[in-house]
Amino acid sequence: MMPVRAWARAALLAAVALGAGCRNTGPAAAPPAAHTAALERRYFGDSSPPSDNTFRFNNGAEPEIYDPGLAVGQPDGRVCRIMFEGLTVPDPVTLAPLPGQAERWESTPDGLTYTFHLRRGLAWTDGAPVTAGDFAWSWLRVLRPATAARYASMLYPIANAEAYNNGTLADSTQVGIRAPDDSTLVVRLSHPTPYFVFMTEFYTYLPVPRRVIERYGSQWTRPGNIVSNGPFSLVEWRQADHFTFVKSRTYWDAANVRLDKVIAYSVEDLNTSVNLYKAGAIHWTTSGYVPSQFIPYLMQFEDFQHGRYHGVYFYSVNVTRKPLDNPWVRRALNYAIDRDAIANDLLKRTRDPWGNMTPIPYAGYEHPPGLTYDPVRARECLARAGFPDGRGFPKVAILFNTSEDHRRLAEAIQAMWKQVLHIDVELSNQEWGSYLEATTTLHYDIARRSWIGDYLDPTTFLGLGVSNDGNNRTGWSNPRYDALLHAAAAEPDPVKRMRTLRDAEALLLDEGPFIPVYHYTINDLVKPYVRGIQPTALDTHDLKFVWIDHGFRRNAPAVATAGNQGQ
Amino acid sequence: MTTFILRRVLLFVPTLWAIATLTFFMVRLAPGGPFLAERDIPAAARAQLAHTYGLDQPLTAQYTRFLANAVRLDFGPSYKFPARQVREIIAEAFPVSLELGVWALLLALLVGVPIGVIAAVRQNTAADTAAMGLALAGVSIPNYVLGPTLVLGLSLSLFLFPPALWQGPESRVLPVLTLATTYVAYIARLTRAGMLEVLRQDFVRTARAKGLAERAVVMKHALKLGVLPVVSYLGPASAGVIMGSLVVEKIFAVPGLGRHLVNAAFNRDYTLVTGIVLFYAGFLMTFNLLVDIAYTRLDPRIELS
Numbered sequence: 001m002m003p004v005r006a007w008a009r010a011a012l013l014a015a016v017a018l019g020a021g022c023r024n025t026g027p028a029a030a031p032p033a034a035h036t037a038a039l040e041r042r043y044f045g046d047s048s049p050p051s052d053n054t055f056r057f058n059n060g061a062e063p064e065i066y067d068p069g070l071a072v073g074q075p076d077g078r079v080c081r082i083m084f085e086g087l088t089v090p091d092p093v094t095l096a097p098l099p100g101q102a103e104r105w106e107s108t109p110d111g112l113t114y115t116f117h118l119r120r121g122l123a124w125t126d127g128a129p130v131t132a133g134d135f136a137w138s139w140l141r142v143l144r145p146a147t148a149a150r151y152a153s154m155l156y157p158i159a160n161a162e163a164y165n166n167g168t169l170a171d172s173t174q175v176g177i178r179a180p181d182d183s184t185l186v187v188r189l190s191h192p193t194p195y196f197v198f199m200t201e202f203y204t205y206l207p208v209p210r211r212v213i214e215r216y217g218s219q220w221t222r223p224g225n226i227v228s229n230g231p232f233s234l235v236e237w238r239q240a241d242h243f244t245f246v247k248s249r250t251y252w253d254a255a256n257v258r259l260d261k262v263i264a265y266s267v268e269d270l271n272t273s274v275n276l277y278k279a280g281a282i283h284w285t286t287s288g289y290v291p292s293q294f295i296p297y298l299m300q301f302e303d304f305q306h307g308r309y310h311g312v313y314f315y316s317v318n319v320t321r322k323p324l325d326n327p328w329v330r331r332a333l334n335y336a337i338d339r340d341a342i343a344n345d346l347l348k349r350t351r352d353p354w355g356n357m358t359p360i361p362y363a364g365y366e367h368p369p370g371l372t373y374d375p376v377r378a379r380e381c382l383a384r385a386g387f388p389d390g391r392g393f394p395k396v397a398i399l400f401n402t403s404e405d406h407r408r409l410a411e412a413i414q415a416m417w418k419q420v421l422h423i424d425v426e427l428s429n430q431e432w433g434s435y436l437e438a439t440t441t442l443h444y445d446i447a448r449r450s451w452i453g454d455y456l457d458p459t460t461f462l463g464l465g466v467s468n469d470g471n472n473r474t475g476w477s478n479p480r481y482d483a484l485l486h487a488a489a490a491e492p493d494p495v496k497r498m499r500t501l502r503d504a505e506a507l508l509l510d511e512g513p514f515i516p517v518y519h520y521t522i523n524d525l526v527k528p529y530v531r532g533i534q535p536t537a538l539d540t541h542d543l544k545f546v547w548i549d550h551g552f553r554r555n556a557p558a559v560a561t562a563g564n565q566g567q
Numbered sequence: 568m569t570t571f572i573l574r575r576v577l578l579f580v581p582t583l584w585a586i587a588t589l590t591f592f593m594v595r596l597a598p599g600g601p602f603l604a605e606r607d608i609p610a611a612a613r614a615q616l617a618h619t620y621g622l623d624q625p626l627t628a629q630y631t632r633f634l635a636n637a638v639r640l641d642f643g644p645s646y647k648f649p650a651r652q653v654r655e656i657i658a659e660a661f662p663v664s665l666e667l668g669v670w671a672l673l674l675a676l677l678v679g680v681p682i683g684v685i686a687a688v689r690q691n692t693a694a695d696t697a698a699m700g701l702a703l704a705g706v707s708i709p710n711y712v713l714g715p716t717l718v719l720g721l722s723l724s725l726f727l728f729p730p731a732l733w734q735g736p737e738s739r740v741l742p743v744l745t746l747a748t749t750y751v752a753y754i755a756r757l758t759r760a761g762m763l764e765v766l767r768q769d770f771v772r773t774a775r776a777k778g779l780a781e782r783a784v785v786m787k788h789a790l791k792l793g794v795l796p797v798v799s800y801l802g803p804a805s806a807g808v809i810m811g812s813l814v815v816e817k818i819f820a821v822p823g824l825g826r827h828l829v830n831a832a833f834n835r836d837y838t839l840v841t842g843i844v845l846f847y848a849g850f851l852m853t854f855n856l857l858v859d860i861a862y863t864r865l866d867p868r869i870e871l872s
Contacts, residue, residue: 045723064647072606148615150608166611218650239651239659241733241822265732267820275718275730276820433599433835440603450605470607 044301045278049529049550052260055543057284058273059264062240067221068206069142072150074539075266077203078286082245082262082543083228084206087116087135087185088197092545095456095536097197101130101207101229101252102185111192111492116200118183123250124209126227132179138207140164140172154204154454157193191489194497195457201540202454231257231544240266258547277525283548284530287522287539292405295350295523303528307535311452311520312359312461313351315398315413317513318442320475323394328385330512333446334371335378336420337413343518346412351518357465357505358458359519360537364498365458368506371516375420382421390422396445397426401435406448409517439473449473452520456537458501459485465508476513528552568863575856583848587637590844591630594837601646601835620646633841642842647834653842656827661846663733664816664823668809670743672801675750680794682751683758687793688785690763698755705752714745714818731820742819746812750804754797762793791865798865802858806851 050056063076071080087105088097102116122130139158142149143165156162159176163169176188189196199205209220209227216225223234231253232245245262248254265282267273273289276282287309290298298304315333323329339353355370379389387393398414400406410427417423425446430438438444451471453460463469466485467477484504491497508514522535529552532545602608602616617623620643621632636643642653686698718741722730728740765771766789774784813825824843831839862869 062648065649067650070649072604145611145615148612148619150604150606150612152612153609166609218644221650238822239648239656240826241820265820267731268826269817269820271715272731272818272820275723276732278723279726279730281729281732432833433597433603435599436603436605437598437600440607470609 042301043303043528044298044525046280047303047528047553048280049527049548049552050280050283051550053258053548054261054263055259055284055530055546055548056263056265056282058267058276058282058286058289059243060266060273060286060289061268062266065221068203068208069138069147070149070151071203074286074288077540079243079264080203080206081230081540082232082243082264083226083230083234084203084208085230085251085544086202086206087118087200089542089544090201090536090538090540092532092542093534093536095198095201095538095540097201100201101135102200105197107197111194112189114187114189114196116185116187118185119252120183122229122252124227124229125233125248125250126209126212127250128209128211128227129182130207130229131182132185133182134207134210135185136177136179137210139177139205140175141208141213142204143175144172149204151204154199154202157189157191157196157199159188159190161190192492192497194494195455199455231542232259232262242266253544257544259543262543274525277527280527283527284533285525287524287535290523290525292347292350292523296348298523298525301525303525305522305524305526305533305535307522308352308360308537309452309520309522309535309539310360310456310460310537311450312354312357313448313450313517313520314357315515315517316439316447316449316474317476317515318444318446318474319513320442321396321445323385323387324396324445326385327511328381329387330515331510332378332382332385332421333417334509334512334515335374335381336417337371337515337517338373338416339371339517340373341416342409342412346408347518350523351521354516354519355509357508357514357516358461359453360456362456362458362498364494366498366502368502368509371509378420382423387423393421393423395424395426397428398446398448399428399430399435399438399444400448401432402429410448413517442473442475447473449514450520453538458498458505459488462501462504462508465504465513472513474513476511478507478511481507481511568860572856572860575859579849579852582852583845584634586848587634587841587845588630590841591633591837594832594835594840595626597835599835601837603835637841637845642838642845645831645836645839647831647836647839653838656839657824657842657846660822660824660827663821664825665809667739667742667746667812667815667821667823668805670739671746671750672805672808674743674747675754676797678747679751679754680758680797682755683797684762684785684790684793686755686759687762687766688781695759699759702752702755705748706756708748710745710749710812710814711818713748714741714815717741717745718818731818733819733821738819742815742821745818746808746815750808753800753804757796757800758794761796762789765789765793795862795865798861799858802855803851806847806854810847810850 059078060075063079065071066076066079068080068084071077085100087100087102089100091098101118101122103119105114105116107114118130118132124130139155141147142152143155143161145165145167152165160169160174161176164172164175178186180186207229212225212227213220219225223237226234228234231248231251233248234243235246236244243264247257247260251257267276270289270291273285274291274294277285299306317324317330319325339355343349343351343353355372356367358367382390398410400410407427407429414425414427417425439447439449451461451464462485464471465476465481466472467482481504484500484507488497488500488504491500522539526533529549531547531549533541602613621629640654645651645653645656648656682698682702686695689695718730721727721741729738732738771784771789774788810824813829815821816823816826827839828843831843
């Protein structure tokens with residue numbers, strides 16, 4: 001029990017630290033002299049609330065699949081979370097797990113067994129009860145090899161889950177998931193996972209309706225077929241256009257769900273997304289659906305939100321190629337990058353400079369010193385590698401997928417390396433599919449990459465450096481690093497665990513297979529009358545907590561009067 | 568006439584087969600694959616997916632199965648959207664593109680042809696210069712400039728129309744205007760050229776000599792032949808405009824077929840690319856055939872045999 005609570009409390013602290021710098025919502029924070037005209041200048045576009053209780057937002061790219069067990073990616077996951085509810089739900093600000101379908105849970109002192117107690121009277125939208133058996137079936141479905149769930153590894157903390165998923169274990173009863181009765185779910189883990197309860201918020205862990213899936217197969221998610229257990233149910237879907245959800249009557253907490261309807265549009269184009277927002281056709285752009293060149297301008301408006309995101313932009317170095325196999329060369333490249341200049345001049349502070357692989361504060365985790373700009377040291381490292389003053393350095397290329405933003409950054413780094421190290425690098429861009437092929441098969445020298453963490457723990461980033469991990473894609477392999485991550489996984493003491501992970505990150509930064517450049521930020525627009533959407537580190541939001549403040553415009557002058565009276 | 572049509576339709580078969588074969592192999596030759604992602608897919612899952620889609624079979628077996636299914640217009644499920652059949656995606660997106668395209672073409676004809684006629688009849692006058700100047704501007708301004716400009720002016724400043732999304736009649740206005748402009752300009756220029764050519768011919772002089780009013784000469788006699796270049800242009804143009812425009816669909820968030828084709832190519836969605844390409848090819852050939860038939864109606868000198 002102790003580790004869980006400690007973890008949750010620390011996550012709260014971390015999230016509060018993150019929240020610093022985000023906007024104030026609501027008229028209460030408005031300056032006393034606010035009046036209608038000023039209101040228009042403070043917000044980007046139309047700020048009058050809609051007459052109905054329908055929340056409209058841009059969900060971004062069209063979801064590939066919105067079956068929770070199979071979904072991958074932010075837009076897909078968001079659609080799943082609107083309809084389904086897991087054992088726990090994320091706190092709207094801190095993301096700390098709040099009771100969802102489970103009303104309480106406890107863990108054994110060794111941190112290896114978790115028992116979840118479901119609420120009484122939970123129901124699917126067709127009226128059938130939601131049971132612990134539904135969760136067990138849903139999780140085993142994700143792990144069953146025939147399901148081919150791309151995110152199955154999210155369940156690997158569970159005992160024997162990995163072996164069952166990759167086919168080495170055929171007997172599903174040996175997987176650590178058990179439902180002794182309809183309202184109790186017992187999960188046995190393979191190693192202590194302090195963030196396990198938090199993971200149950202994730203969409204791969206959502207329950208799915210067995211009867212419906214067995215009846216309709218891959219067509220079960222269609223409106224008309226689909227049955228869900230969350231705050232909203234799907235009534236309409238038009239591909240590449242929109243999803244319509246209505247409030248579910250069978251949801252256990254329906255009394256506290258304040259929206260009647262949710263419409264999620266699939267608008268890919270960033271400019272179009274902002275146009276729709278300005279006109280008031282959507283109330284929220286979601287992060288990423290604002291063109292990056294608009295951000296410096298939008299920062300003056302109160303309905304623009306900016307915050308830290310759990311993602312890192314980095315350069316990946318192919319260590320199987322000469323001269324990049326030499327760690328001194330990688331150190332030289334690392335020290336020659338002026339991250340502050342990139343963040344200030346090139347990115348206009350829309351992203352923050354970052355010299356670590358793990359992008360945000362974590363409970364109990366102290367980041368090792370990040371990489372800094374040090375031209376003298378960079379030249380020393382290069383000389384030590386056998387290329388004094390860059391002499392004899394072979395030509396290498398920076399690979400990026402076709403995009404103006406990536407090109408500009410690559411050009412800046414190319415210039416820095418030329419100026420500091422006197423070496424020439426080429427730029428090479430490829431379209432997405434070719435770029436993926438080149439990075440996965442190690443047909444590149446240095447490549448632009450990015451990584452978004454799935455859960456608030458350093459391992460979601462540090463896992464990239466493990467030998468032969470499918471996401472490593474550098475050829476880098478270090479037995480000491482692997483041993484550190486292994487030791488951390490087996491460590492029951494959270495303090496020692498974080499210390500071991502810190503050593504691992506320090507080693508990773510020193511060895512330099514990955515060169516972090518900046519960490520991602522949340523940038524979105526939310527109408528001032530929408531309540532309950534704050535930037536969160538994982539960009540997840542439970543729409544259960546969202547509502548439309550219809551009194552928003554009327555409230556504003558009232559605040560002004562109160563302020564005047566006070567003077 | 569009937570034999571002509573029959574022969575042309577029979578020619579569709581080898582043409583479509585060649586296109587199907589080329590697309591099938593070309594899309595597979597492109598680097599990457601449908602199951603390659605920024606985030607690694609576990610080997611077991613990837614093998615299972617390949618098996619589900621028959622990608623673990625030899626290429627020849629895949630090809631024969633593809634041809635056998637294609638004959639029945641069954642291209643299988645999309646790789647990117649596994650819960651949807653390619654056929655279904657086309658059936659849902661095509662009517663949207665069709666509606667947008669038909670409105671744009673109608674507008675282009677209704678505006679373009681009269682402008683072209685006026686310019687030809689008043690050749691070398693201020694009206695001609697103005698019309699052709701407009702046409703030049705229309706051809707020169709790309710969609711991705713015109714679209715956002717219209718949004719800024721008519722939607723975000725004057726609040727006349729919604730800035731995007733395909734819902735309700737008023738949402739059609741801006742995408743149709745944007746898509747039509749290029750065609751208006753092109754059709755005006757073609758009409759003008761065609762009319763100038765025809766107005767110099769003997770039968771027009773005869774008509775004038777008989778004392779027919781100029782209006783009747785132009786509208787009744789000359790126009791029929793003068794628009795022939797427009798008609799031949801309409802074949803490929805309609806196929807193109809109706810199959811959807813990537814740029815217009817993106818700017819206005821229109822759920823049409825154009826976006827699907829381009830995205831499918833980037834995603835290496837083998838089945839969706841092949842399905843849409845074949846659909847497009849069939850459409851283009853049908854339209855060219857219709858144009859040839861229309862020619863015989865408009866120009867009595869042409870005979871199909």
